[in-house]
Amino acid sequence: MSHIHDKEDSCCSSKANIKHEHIHNHEDGDEHNHDHGGDPSSFKTYLPAVVTLTMLLIGIALDNLFKVEAFETIRPYWYIVAYLPVGFPVLKEVWETFKAKDFFTEFSLMSIATIGAFAIGQYPEGVTVMLFYTIGELFQMAAVNRAKRNITALLDIRADVAHVLRAGKYESINPEKVVIGETIQIKAGEKIPLDGELLSDKSSFNTSALTGESKPKTISKGGAVLAGMLNLDKVIELKVTKVFADSAISRILEMVQNATTRKAKTELFIRKFAKIYTPIVFFMALALVTIPFLVLGNEYNFQMWLYRSLVFFVISCPCALVISIPLGYFGGIGAASSHGILFKGSNFLDLITKLNTVVMDKTGTLTKGVFKVQKIESNIEEQEFLRYLTALEAKSTHPIAKAIVQYAGEKEIHPAEDIEEIAGMGLKGKVNGIEILAGNTKLLEKFSISYDASISTIEESIVALAVDHKYVGYILIADEIKEDSVDAIKQLHANGVKQIVMLSGDKSSIVKKVAATLGIHTYYGDLLPEDKVAKLEELKSNKNNVIAFVGDGINDTPVLAISDIGIAMGAMGSDAAIETADVVIQTDQPSKIATAIKIGRATRNVVIQNIVLAFAVKALVLVLGAGGIATMWEAVFADVGVAFLAILNAVRIQKMKF
Known part of the structure; x- marks a missing residue:
């Protein structure tokens, strides 16, 4: 089984103080992380886009609605100032990626497109391209964070405090400082902080955080209680059986956190594809400017073909693909x-x-693996039979062993030595210097011990016992489907x-x-x-x-x-x-x-739908843009629209019923 270990990437990175992690993959395998901070729930995250949008609307109004002549003088500077809140973080990212020798990214595509628009006097369009790009990234950021929250919220159930019995009184300490064997107390309504064995008679527990099942589970004395369960009934006591790091909830949390590091083949393909795709569209856009010059000669209109090239840049941004596909898998895992x-x-x-x-x-x-002793057949006293048997079985974690020990109850257990588990057969050990065997008939045959042949015809599970190389009987155990x-x-x-x-x-x-x-x-x-x-x-x-x-x-x-x-x-x-x-x-x-x-299957379908949607729309608008039919306005709306639809489709997985 091959496990693909890779670092998580959020592909299309956020701008304007958006909290994200953008990873640039190089041929040498190095990955450069750029964390821009920010809180998706904070207004500061959205402030740059708000400022730019406000200035853009004012500029368009002064340009077209009020037609203020004085505005013409400051017009370029107004739009440059409007551009900077959303454009500067992207330009800064371009600089960072260039230093890392990564020249073909969505940052460079957007920067060239917008700076080019400014160069030919299309100021509102240049600002709009970067603004809508940033708005698209904000939508993506919100969707990714929601997907991650839906996963981690299921696991945000660790208790912060454990009430541990020390020196005759209960102390409230960090669960990580509790050791195996200590007694902890949990009140009604409190979360279980550590895995343990129930010392109280019984209690009901809400296990939904661990299992997804809402039906309460009743556990009796001696039963296993897991960290993350919610105590519903009364004050109970547990004997801790695992340290915090090994508890059920810590293990689950680690597994889910690591789940994002093992990428699906589709994710890996899209990442490689984007790495090849971006430079290709860059040179295609460059060709869209240069080839007509060679073909048309004196009829060549540089400004027109540059504009078409810039439209090509905008629509070719691969964000819809590289964000919606990982988001689809996030949704599936959640x-x-x-x-x-x-x-x-x-x-x-x-x-x-x-x-x-x-x-x-x-x-x-x-x-169920919950065995119960049905009967004992023995040619020695039953109490003695149980003492020998439980001396070995008490050292095993097998469900049958637990059933035998539970059946024996408070009966005295002889101390056993030199216990050896023989795979698929049973246990061997010594009690008071006497060799004891407990297991199936294969174990008896292995040590050449004769036994009653009739026990081979018994359909239920049995554990045969041999004391000092002599068969002495068996115990019959039953399980339920x-x-x-x-x-x-x-x-x-x-x-x-x-x-x-x-x-x-x-x-x-x-x-x-x-x-x-x-x-x-x-x-x-x-x-x-x-x-x-x-x-x-x-x-x-x-x-x-x-x-x-x-x-x-x-x-x-x-x-x-x-x-x-x-x-x-x-x-x-x-x-x-x-x-x-x-x-x-x-x-x-x-x-x-x-x-x-x-x-x-639902996850795979959503991922395929997103790939087809993104490729189909982009291919259509790329052709229209190259032919001069689609403008930069249409290009930016199509790009952001496709990304938005893909995100909504990916998030849909978490709402489906299975």
Whole structure:
């Protein structure tokens, strides 16, 4: 899986104190950032445009409406002064880009066009070109900032204070200073500042900031509570399980912030295109002035052809393309975030539209991963059986292990030593010097321990126990299929996914039963992590397959890494799976995969629409301008109008229903 790492650029940069970041890309790969400050909500940002507009309207009125003769004397100077508030920042930017050896930018296009208009006495038109260019940039700035706010507002839910128990009393400190194992208190209506384990009996939480789901979630004592949730019921206490930097909300925030650094191929193409396109139109405009001179001879009208060339300059500015396309992807990432789906880059928004094969883990992905102990069969005392078993399982984070420890409750747990996890089989360790094995029948076979053959026919999940090289019994665990799993499979087929495969380390009999319930025709059970990798590699051998793997556990990490798109379940998923994945589903609902595909397609459609709109209108007006039919007034309105329509179209993604 290739991750394209690139720095964010806002392409068409703002002028007149507009806050933006403009990046000039050079052949050597260096990038020069110019931050001009400014606040999009501040009147100062818009003041230069207001001043220029006021002076322009007064000048036009004195020129055409009142026809004041005295104005003719100061006319050039009046329009120069009117030009400077919006023109000076652009001229300054031209100087900066020239120093960086970047000569062909939208800044240089606009500067040449307006200075040329002044040179042939078209003062109002020169001012108007720069004014409307700046107004267009202000619209673009507002749209970009809105798109960014829509993403980050979902994540602006970090608590600023944690009430931590120290020396017998609660202190209010920065969450970053709280350490693992400390107890924190959260009052009703407060945000959870850190990930932790609930010490209180139970409480209800609003998880919408993390998952996009508005339905409150009730968590009981011992359950995992994540930073960013909102405590709804009463005063509760948590035992901190992760430092602030590793908390769920910090991890999500980092992923979304980094999402803009991974560009879609379309974005990368447009950036390269703009770099080639701008010098081409510059020389075409130059040719529009020089070639007629060679052809027409004495009939050549320099002022007329220069004017046409300047119109060509204005309409050829690539802003509509280079701002609306990244803005479209911003909108797609923001729309996905509002549905509890986090794309780690716009490149994955593109790729998911081509998805035709989905490979899914079973436990925690299609099933709830919330196991409950059904029964214990043992030839030793049940209490002793549980003590040996929980001594090992207490050291594991697997859902089955958690279910066993929770079932054991307050029963004494023997201290275990030399614990070793054997991938796809179970755990090995020592309790009071005695070797203990806890896992599936493969584990028993690996260590040549004989067992009751009848347990191999049990469909449900079991954990067999061997003490001192002797099989002593098993514990039976049951899982449940998620409510939306059946619907998820139907939606995937409806959205063009031709092949759905289920891979699981669970027993084949269980996998078969779940597959039949969900309508999945291809499934494999009893797989070790390396077996899952082998199955995926087999699917990848068909170059026509675009494959997503969906999982949640540490053992899924290798398959997530080699798939075209790795999708992790975020609420229950392991840190390793979430870090490795390209897309994270915060709600743990498999049906969100189809939603992600729909959002990806909507984003792609908007981007294509913007490209076609910009090229079609610009091509038409360029021809009209070169032929002397379109004036500079029409050129500037067409340029700003196209950019504005493209921006509105891009913002539309965030309003769509999926």
